[in-house]
Amino acid sequence: MLVPVLGLALLAPSVLPNMAHAANDVKVKSVEFVGMAAPTTPQDMAKMYSGASVQVTYTDGSVKSFPLTYKTLFKTDESINGTIAGVSQDKNGKPIMDTSVPNSPTPFVSDAPDSNSLFKVDGAKATAKGGNPLSLITHYEYITLNNAGKSAYGMVPASMSLTTLDQDKKTGELSPTDLKKVDFSGVDGLWIPCNGSLTPWNTHLSSEEYEADARAFEADPTQTFVSSFTKSYYQDDKKVGNPYANGYIPEVTVLADNTTTVVKHYSMGRFSHELGRVAPDMKTVFFGDDGGNTMLFLYVADKAKDLSAGTLYAAKWIQTSDENGGSANLQWIPLGHATDAEVKSYVDKGLKFSDIFETADKDTAGFTKIKSYPSGKVEWLKVKPGMEKAAAFLESRRYGAVVGATAEFNKMEGVAVNAKDNKVYVAMSYVEKSMEKDTKAADPTDDIQVKKIKAGVTYELDMKGGQIDRSKQPINSEYVPSMMKGLIVGQDLAKADSKGNTAAEDLVANPDNLSYSDELRTLFIGEDSGMHSNNFTWAYNVDTKKLSRILSIPAGGEATGLQVVDNLNGFSYVMSNMQHPGDEMILPEPLKGQVDAVINKTYDNKRAGVVGYVSGIPTSGQMIEWMSTDKSLSALRDMAEANGATVKWNESDRSVTVTKGSHSLIVKINDSSAIVDGQTVQLPYASRIENEKTMMSTSVLNSFLSR
Template sequence: MHNSPTPSRRRMLQLLGGVPLLPLAAAGCASGRPGPDAAPAAPQGRGPVRSVRFEGMAAPTLADPAAMATTRVASALVATLADGSQHRHALQYDTFFITGALVPDGAGGQVVAGGCFDIHNRPIVDASDPGRRQFFSDAPDGMSLLQLPRANVPGVRGHTLFAVVQFEYTTRDAAGASMYGQLPSPIAVLTLDQDPATGRLRLVKYANVDTSAVHGLWTTCGASLSPWNTHLASEEYEPDAAFGDESLAAFSRHLYGDPARANPYHYGHLPEVTVLPDGTGRIAKHYCLGRISHELVQVMPDERTVLMGDDATNAGAFMFIADRPRDLCAGTLYVGRWHQTSASGPGAATLSWIRLGHASSAEIRALVDGGIRAADIMDVSKADPGDASFTKIPFAGGFHWVRVKPGMEKAAAFLETHRFAALAGGSLGFTKWEGTTVNARDKVAYVAMSRIEASMLDGSGGVKVEGPYSGAVYAQNLRGGQRDHRGAPIASDWVPVDMAAVPALVAEDFGGGKLRRQDALGNFAHPDKLSMPDNLKFNEALRTLFIGEDSSTHVNSFLWAYEVDTGRLSRLLSCPAGAESTGLHAVDAVNGFTYVMSNFQHPGDWESPLHDKVRPVLDPLIRARYRDRNGAAVGYLTAVPAAHAPG
């Protein structure tokens, strides 16, 4: 049923109907073509906007190879006014840059977009490149758009906006060798000039954020904008401190010039970036939200409760409740228990919560800086030691046997969170738990399970469902009055109490399982349904959930809009083949314009047999457009002139 607009939604709909340009801005998945210079005329109907809906587009095919090799945008937003007239805003892209481009540094010079820097903020050079170029990322990910009241950046003629963009990794060096996980993740503040009349955005300044005080960044993935206007980043795939991580030595060599210097316990945390009025940024890491495979956290409207993605095999449902609003420096960490009520398809369950402990970021970081090691915290074995004092737990697709050292429970909870949460009885059975977002009006959280496989099928972590392999988006109802496993009250009105997939947001694998059947193009999952959902963002004013794919069962990954009141699912864009849709951020209104931001990563990252049918045709096109497959776009989605149609 379509609900009547709330007052806040009516205000947004009036803005959408009254402005000359509707910039649903998306950073990335861009063709590189500039948009029109002229602003379209405002709709000529009567009265305020009554409703809005998205018009989807068909998936591209080899009938138009160029459309598969870049971002295809053939979607629209349709506004219905009070007099019944409808106004269609077709969508298209402008871009800020392709990574690797030289962009303005705000001081008359230029800097490499997505460029990587060492602990001394010196460019990291690709030794395999004859020209000794600076390494730059082809994987822009989490992005936030924000405004500051006293911004002061030279060169801005209209309104000053800022975007924080993080770059997850660099896929390969100039010689084609894998560089995944071997370079520190860059993060930058973009100063943007917003045209007051059209809403169009122009890049004025690119400022790399100095991360030396937090020991650099490790694999920054999804991100969100906090209610207090800061950028909440992530560090996923935390390095294993007990048995080592093969990427950590290479990471340390590039960051410090010393393969042995990086401490694994400095990574796997939640970084927070505060943008300053001059277009630079200050960063801190919070060590008290658990050391997990952080992916796109979401702070609830109480400004204390944080729900977190955990992009791992044998992942968990984690929740953090801060001691004080707008301050993530101290609080209580919880892990969920999945009480399964259905095993059919993606499954369903009620949820309860186990308190893992309370800590401040300062006290956990002090342990790390003091030299604590995994052996100081717990004994861990990959084989059964035949000792009853050890407990068998699921871990990373297998099993470990663990025993916490006396008095080390707090260190275990916040530095060995996956192992300790499993030991405490949490349901560590999820796979690829990615984006998390909130529909505040309905008190519903949405979470993306990108793949349903491995530990979600075998019951190793207390979850045993059927699939589909290509994933689903789940909804969680949020309630107050909850108690933890010991009966103590949980100080939040935003606690997830159940979890079930949204029927319209469940993938459909051909043949019913992983890699069983392909269509004529190569897709393993139905192209008109989502596949491997990753980034999620809910827009309160539009009542729309935006979903970006990281698909290895769709030939092209897509960005979708799901209108929660009507159940309508619309494809908004298609990324270049082999790319992942990332960096999603939906903003209600900035100076009367609304923006939906979404990057893409690694175009032409071919997988066999998924891309076997299209690769010979598309590879040269993608190489020509995206720096020989080494670049990815950051930009925004805008609108072309509105067409009037009678209601």
């Protein structure tokens, strides 16, 4: 690895013409992530950091290593330009107060940042720092605990922020200059936003997961979070709420004046939206459906870049293998076509579960026996006449199960698209329970019968065009998943290791966030694991199948907000957040107590999550830049003496020693390394003799002489 001072700095050396020509013929041969070891000390287990690198190999055999670092943008309890990043707000934009401790009201502030969308908005005003203005949308999924130490999950409306970032034009470093909360007052607030994505047309697709059970709410409103959510959001104790008001995909548009608009896409169905990911055709959308007994959905919009109307499908799993998470052919069942306005009209009418379904409590003619999230119980349902569309879009999973779709997936999380290879990747965090064979014949269906892998599996789905649905009608998309199989498989341990791990530490456990880099041919995976003592973010090369750990999260925290950004104004980033540090630690004592003490000190007694990014990932342009500048050779003596250094030749070992002040450089002829102040550094080209002069790497020599 080159010494850090070399970095990616551009140099302007005097280059021999033949060497410049040689450098132009050299190309990038391969790019790979060199992973980091898992943390072992309490200090490392309690912090968020990267010790990984990107290694680029060129066609001439030379290698360049780009070290990675983690950079924090802000903690969720920090104020930026007067606004607390993770503060929860009511309908009027005022902080919602935590009154759980008498006479000590304080704002509810989230410790759980999730989805990020980093992008640039055309026409945005330059920042005061003089860099490129960028926009960052961030979710604040929930609040773990109130001030009294009791769970506040789901009881307080969630929030989203828009941060203005300054991107340094020379280094690419990001720094926040402003932050404001996104206004959801026009769409009934924001319900538990998990992951999200950036659309090809530069808008942010949010999510609302763990939709409230409308049947349970109708029987007893206190059995869901709907009432507490509504009372908090509207600051009105008389409001009861409507479970059908939330559970959709919101779309956020950021305008050049830094204002936002928000719409909810009711026609994309109501279920436990982990996220929606748009295909390259700009109208096909893939989803994660988080929870137990969930479903694989597909949405095809009527028009590109317009998600306000379309057809919703649900998948039937037709199993072909039970190994490595299983594999299956997929049959798509049409649930219906709708517009946002049509579905919203059902919500506005105050439609209830009992308006949509008839129910029975045993096997009854005309009723279908199903089991699905959020109930998780066996139900017997019949759709009331004329209520098929309402059922399809307000009770998408229940209706899907009634018409034969598979409702047996478990903890379906992130989704990523590899357009070049026609692949979709889907994370199944825990492959167990409803995905295992039903040996007791207790469930209504048993389509999925795979072997239990509690550590989870990331699946690969093949996409094809020209497909037909179960009703023999064509699906109007060239990006329809046809087959699904396990790709990256976790490994359960028979017993916990010395750090409390119950899954193999050097493999992914409980995959959650997914993001794919076209430029690097790499799938990035963020963990939400109760089986690893520390959660990690991983890089998986889809060609070489190499898996590399690139980021470690504080123990008990979750890796969230994963977004790979290829070449944004000449720089690449992997956005990655951390939520609820220290909340779910599985470390044994006394290690747990040691780590806990550091976490409390660093993350404000576990009250703060972190928003940030992995820095140092080179763009293809930077790789070529290094190839054309860092690979030139210069006459060592001429350049050294011109810069005030002394040069000594040693004939016995054919080496050159350069001395400048207290610094020394030793170079041997035909050796691809050098010694700088006692440290060995790798050279892009071996030093050699040309025209009776010692020639060596210009960039290394320049870096030494500039000390």
